[in-house]
Amino acid sequence: MRGVKCLVTETSVLDPLEGIRYRGYSLPELLNKLPKAKGSAQPLPESVFWLLLTGEIPSFSQAEALSKEFASRADLPAHIVQLLNNIPADLHPMSQLSAAVTAMNSESKFAKAYAKGLKKSEYWRYVLDDSIDLISKLPVAAAMIYRNVFKDGKIKAVDYSEDYAQNFASLLGFDDPGFTDMLRLYLVIHADHEGGNVSAHTTHLVGSALSDPYLAYAAGLNGLAGPLHGLANQQVLLWLEKFKKLLGDSPITKEKVSEIVLKLLESENVIPGYGHAVLRRTDPRYLCQREFAHKHLPDDSNFKLVSILYEVVPDILERQGKARNPWPNVDAHSGILLQHYGLTEPNFYTVLFGVSRSLGTLASLVWDRALGLPLERPKSLSTEKLKYLSKKH
């Protein structure tokens, strides 16, 4: 369905050359205009939710009020804590997050009100309330998964005076302000990518059946967990590890890099982090992260490797002649920033994407119900029917 215009999504629009605009603002504009966390150069991710929902950039005090609202709703129900503490530690962190979000639908105010009888014009209010609850709880669920799978299973309490990313960073167990700033950038740039990407489209589709926001977003998370979508950020790190093994002690020249990329292409279907279904230039989200790395980790060896790949891979993909877009996407860069600040477990990376993507997909879901959008149910045909129709015409 590439290029088929069949969805209405208010929150953002993706231009193949220019990249994403949230409510008309490009990412560089947003990084400049959105209210910043105290003492930080990076915006507050909660201000993105405000913007996507209302179309207006909030003031600092409006964003701060939202930080407090999120913190006040962060507690997980006891059965979710129990579920996450008992789930097998070797189950992929994305499956754990999806299971926890599905089970959180015990809390859905929309589902309860609908069961009692709710006017259609009132749906959006309950979907908004559930969405704010879910966004508030996601960092705690994500951090519990991280601490259970990779650390000692202990988790700090939410600090009601702190912003969303600051709380998320300390729940995960990171106290370096550099990590928190990187996390703010991460949460801002991954939040939304118009309506047709797999996670947004799935959330919209499942929501159209009036499944509550927990069920709808859990479905979106299951789409995000695919290697061609959000899981690509994990795959990039695994690919880089394979690359480094093949490089060994050899000096890192463009010729050597090219040779190894071609070798890896023989055994792998794709070069993760490159290509895009819509974009036809380097993803501006990649460029924001590159700028951040230039500023904060210019000498990092992974950054140097990713930079040389940026010089080599597009030519190789162009010569191969298959990929419509040979340029890097957001996932080619995010993992090495996380590695730099000590979050070194690649199979947790998509969970961070999952926390961020809730801001855009749930803002859209509120609009879906406010606009009274109907059940999404496209028509399909069998091959036999298609053959028949093509002969007839």
Ligand code: NMX
């Ligand atoms: N490396 C090698 N081959 C590629 C790549 C790549 N990075 N990207 C596309 N191709 C191939 C693709 O597999 C297909 O081959 P075939 O006809 O043999 O099936 C051909 O080029 C045409 O694909 P496109 O039309 O360019 O891409 P499409 O729109 O179908 O898919 C992606 C877009 C993003 C799924 C694809 O570029 C890809 O698989 N990239 C690697 C995975 C990745 O980075 N995904 C993350 C996307 C961003 N996100 O966060 O979601």
Ligand code: MLT
């Ligand atoms: C996304 O952020 O959703 C990805 O770049 C995939 C897409 O837009 O199709």
